[in-house]
Every structure is written in C-alpha cells, then in structure tokens.
Amino acid sequence: MDDVLELEKRVAELNKTLHEYGRAYYELDAPIVPDSEYDEKMKELLAIEEEHPDLIYPDSPTQRVGGAPLEVFNKVVHRHPMLSLANAFNEEDLKDFDRRVKEATGNAVYVCELKIDGLAVSLQYENGRLVQGATRGDGSVGEDITANLKTIRSIPHKLNESLTIEVRGEAYMPKNSFVKLNEDRDEAGEVPFANPRNAAAGSLRQLDSKVAESRNLATFIYAVGGDAEVYGLDSHSDALNKVDELGLTTNKERKRCTTIEEVLEYVAYWTENRLNLDYEIDGIVIKVDNFESQEQLGYTAKSPKWAIAYKFPAEEVHTQLLDIELSV
Ligand code: NAD
Numbered sequence: 180m181d182d183v184l185e186l187e188k189r190v191a192e193l194n195k196t197l198h199e200y201g202r203a204y205y206e207l208d209a210p211i212v213p214d215s216e217y218d219e220k221m222k223e224l225l226a227i228e229e230e231h232p233d234l235i236y237p238d239s240p241t242q243r244v245g246g247a248p249l250e251v252f253n254k255v256v257h258r259h260p261m262l263s264l265a266n267a268f269n270e271e272d273l274k275d276f277d278r279r280v281k282e283a284t285g286n287a288v289y290v291c292e293l294k295i296d297g298l299a300v301s302l303q304y305e306n307g308r309l310v311q312g313a314t315r316g317d318g319s320v321g322e323d324i325t326a327n328l329k330t331i332r333s334i335p336h337k338l339n340e341s342l343t344i345e346v347r348g349e350a351y352m353p354k355n356s357f358v359k360l361n362e363d364r365d366e367a368g369e370v371p372f373a374n375p376r377n378a379a380a381g382s383l384r385q386l387d388s389k390v391a392e393s394r395n396l397a398t399f400i401y402a403v404g405g406d407a408e409v410y411g412l413d414s415h416s417d418a419l420n421k422v423d424e425l426g427l428t429t430n431k432e433r434k435r436c437t438t439i440e441e442v443l444e445y446v447a448y449w450t451e452n453r454l455n456l457d458y459e460i461d462g463i464v465i466k467v468d469n470f471e472s473q474e475q476l477g478y479t480a481k482s483p484k485w486a487i488a489y490k491f492p493a494e495e496v497h498t499q500l501l502d503i504e505l506s507v
Pocket residue numbers: 200201204205210211212213214215217218244245262263264266292293294295296297298299300315348349401464488506
C-alpha cells in the first residue's frame with residue numbers, strides 16, 4: 180500500500196514539475212532547466228505510466244503537445260494536428276523502432292533527417308500565395324505569426340506553382356546570426372539569449388515584425404501538412420522533392436536508408452560532425468518513407484508511430500556556442 184502511495188506521489192510531482200518546465204520553455208521561451216533534465220523526468224514518467232496506465236492523468240505532459248498559444252496573438256486552428264515526436268536515446272531504442280515498423284509493415288525504408296533546433300511552423304499557401312503562418316502551439320491551436328514569418332528570406336511569398344498547400348518546417352537562427360545578435364545585445368546592455376532555439380522562438384513571437392526581420396532567421400521545410408497524397412505524392416522523399424520544386428527550402432543532408440544499419444551510420448556520422456554545421460541540431464529524425472506504411476503504423480495522441488527522434492547524449496549537448504549550460 181505504501182509503495183502505491185509513494186508512486187502516486189511521484190507521478191503527481193513529475194506532472195507538476197514537467198508542466199512548470201514546459202510552460203517556461205514553450206510559452207515563455209525561457210527554459211529554467213537544461214533539456215536533458217526535462218528529458219530524464221519525462222522518461223521516468225513514461226516508464227511509470229507504461230507499468231501503471233491507471234496513473235496517467237488526462238493532462239499528463241506525456242499526452243500533450245507543446246504549450247498554450249499566447250493570448251496576444253490571433254489563434255490558428257490547425258486543419259491537421261501538429262504533433263511531437265517519440266524519442267530514442269540509444270542504438271537499442273532505434274532497433275526497437277525498426278522492429279516495430281517491420282512488424283507492422285513488413286519491410287521498411289527510412290528517411291533520416293537532421294533534427295533542427297528551432298521551432299515548428301506551419302505555412303499555408305492558397306493558389307500559390309502565402310496567406311498564413313503559425314506556430315505549433317498546443318498542437319491543435321497555434322499562434323498567427325504570418326507577418327513575422329513573411330520577413331524570412333527562405334520563405335517565398337509566392338510558390339512556383341499556384342497550389343493550395345500547407346507545409347511544415349523548422350524556423351531557426353543560424354549560428355552566425357545568433358553570435359551577432361548576442362554581441363549587439365551585450366553592447367546595448369541587454370541580456371543575451373541562452374541559445375539559438377530560444378532566440379528564434381523569442382524573435383518570432385514578437386508583435387513588431389521589424390524585430391523578426393532584423394534577426395536573420397531561416398527555415399527548413401520537412402513535411403507537407405495533412406494528406407500529401409492529394410498532390411500525387413506517395414512517399415516522404417517525393418513530398419520533400421516537391422517542396423523543393425515549389426521554391427521552398429528543405430535540408431539537403433537528408434538520406435534515404437534501406438536498412439537500420441545505414442540509419443545507425445547516419446546517426447554516428449552526425450553525432451561526430453554536427454558541430455561543423457552552421458545551425459544547431461539536437462538529434463536525428465528517422466521517418467518511414469512510404470505513405471501507405473505510415474498509415475499502417477498510425478499515431479498516438481502525441482506523435483506519429485512512423486517516426487522517431489534520436490536525441491544526442493546530454494554531455495555533448497552542453498558543448499554549444501556559449502560556454503554555459505545550454506538553456507539555462
Ligand atoms: P521534440 O523536440 O522532441 O520533437 C518534435 C519537434 O522536432 C517538431 O515539432 C519539430 O519542431 C522538430 N523538428 C526538427 N527537425 C525536424 C525534422 N527534420 N522533422 C520533423 N520534426 C523536426 O518534441 P517537442 O515536443 O517539440 O519538444 C520536446 C523537447 O523539447 C524535449 O525533448 C526537450 O528536449 C525540450 N524541452 C525542454 C524543456 C526544458 O525545460 N528545457 C521543456 C520542454 C521541452
């Protein structure tokens with residue numbers, strides 16, 4: 180009986196703490212602990228919930244995406260939810276993912292991509308014209324940040340085809356823009372940003388779009404929102420090629436892999452070489468390529484079962500631009 184009470188107490192504690200951390204990170208762009216600490220607590224809560232499903236709170240952070248949209252922005256209801264990704268922390272987690280995929284679909288082909296450390300955005304084009312740009316928010320409702328996104332050079336106001344399409348990607352601050360911004364802030368006596376992710380998120384959630392314009396942000400598009408098959412596309416790699424043709428920017432380091440060994444090689448290569456990139460990444464995203472296989476695998480409340488995010492080990496995450504602990 181005591182054990183059960185202890186466990187219930189721990190679950191309540193973890194829920195409360197993760198909500199506090201999440202609010203600081205998602206809603207205020209000012210995290211109060213490093214990502215590794217958040218990830219550790221989330222892992223502990225997930226493990227308890229898996230053993231004791233009766234202890235899953237309806238608003239548990241394991242069941243929810245991101246944070247509430249800020250009131251100062253108009254709200255955008257996403258036509259299709261903008262989800263999170265399940266995490267992998269080691270080779271075994273990736274092999275388990277591969278096993279699950281193969282059990283459900285037979286054979287698997289993957290696309291490996293860099294996990295850009297910025298914030299997720301959705302861009303809605305109507306007849307080829309950019310009409311709306313939004314944050315992910317809580318996954319169902321995001322913030323309308325169209326004016327800010329329009330200042331980013333890698334986001335065309337007009338596509339090469341007059342398509343009506345939603346694309347999704349990561350808005351980020353390149354390392355050189357980040358260094359310059361913090362030098363300027365230092366000179367002006369302002370508090371520097373802790374890392375490019377916070378700087379990008381803070382820049383896009385500004386009411387004055389001149390601020391976003393001055394921050395030299397960029398984007399990589401990593402998906403077509405909703406049902407990409409209506410455009411005659413039947414795989415994720417096809418969809419990204421189409422996105423390129425439309426004049427948007429995708430990340431060129433992606434690789435199609437036909438075995439889990441190739442996936443592991445890609446992960447090892449970028450674990451070793453990621454500091455040479457001129458933007459920050461916090462992991463690798465592995466996605467099942469074929470749309471039919473993706474459908475077979477389906478979704479949890481929070482993330483697709485056809486993708487997984489491998490997170491770099493915490494001690495390496497702490498070697499970033501600033502000689503201080505990341506995110507604090
Ligand atoms: P996530 O960062 O683990 O993964 C989902 C996100 O990855 C997507 O929304 C997208 O924005 C991004 N992404 C980047 N490149 C991508 C690509 N190529 N393809 C698809 N998606 C790509 O999930 P999350 O829910 O956004 O955030 C959880 C993470 O945020 C945690 O693991 C933790 O590290 C961090 N976090 C930290 C704190 C803190 O207090 N420090 C609090 C909350 C969350």
